[in-house]
Amino acid sequence: MTTILRDWSYQYQWFYDTVSALAALSVGGENRFRKLFLKDLQINPDAKVLDLCCGAGQATQELVQHFSEVTGLDASPIAIKRAQQRVPQAKYVEAFAEKMPFSDRSFDLVITSTAMHEMEPEQLQQIIQEVYRVLSQNGQFIIIDFHSPTNPLFWLPIATFLWLFETETAWQLLKTDLHQLLHQTGFKVEACQLYAGGSLQVLRSRK
């Protein structure tokens, strides 16, 4: 179940950015939201970083402030074009996350921001396996995405958001045990930080 607003958010970048900025108010604003992955992250500026499902480069923009070698990957040519315009410092690859055109151990850090909720369960499993493959030993994988609220007051806002802008896969993610999926692929889950009454997670794992 979704609405026409989902199509508009992908069609009109200004609409996506406005919705994203409004949703980010729940964690203190877009600027704070885009920096959440930095908490407890040991930054090696020379690390090779992949922004998985980079969209129009919103997270890529933050990543290039800290890392010199950033690659954005997305399946949408329109998104890649927008990301290239927004963040020309990064490299971009148009591809599917479940079949990445990178050799084994190509990256030290993979980040995916608000994209895994778009994946079917089987696809999600394939993507986690692919991330494991392209990460170097000890490399980190950070997932930023929806989470089932721990504060009941946040159920109404997240349910409204999912109803307006998302599809069934986002609801499925709320029920998915990502820790288990990561663990069974070989990742060690290091931390899961919750925000916005538990409705947003930053899940850190290591190969």
Ligand SMILES: C[S@@+](CC[C@H](N)C(=O)[O-])C[C@H]1O[C@@H](n2cnc3c(N)ncnc32)[C@H](O)[C@@H]1O
């Ligand atoms: C909600 S947007 C998130 C964009 C950005 N990461 C952000 O933080 O705003 C999800 C993105 O995932 C991309 N995407 C969806 N399925 C994909 C797949 N199987 N492989 C690669 N990209 C995919 C879409 O094209 C879209 O740009």
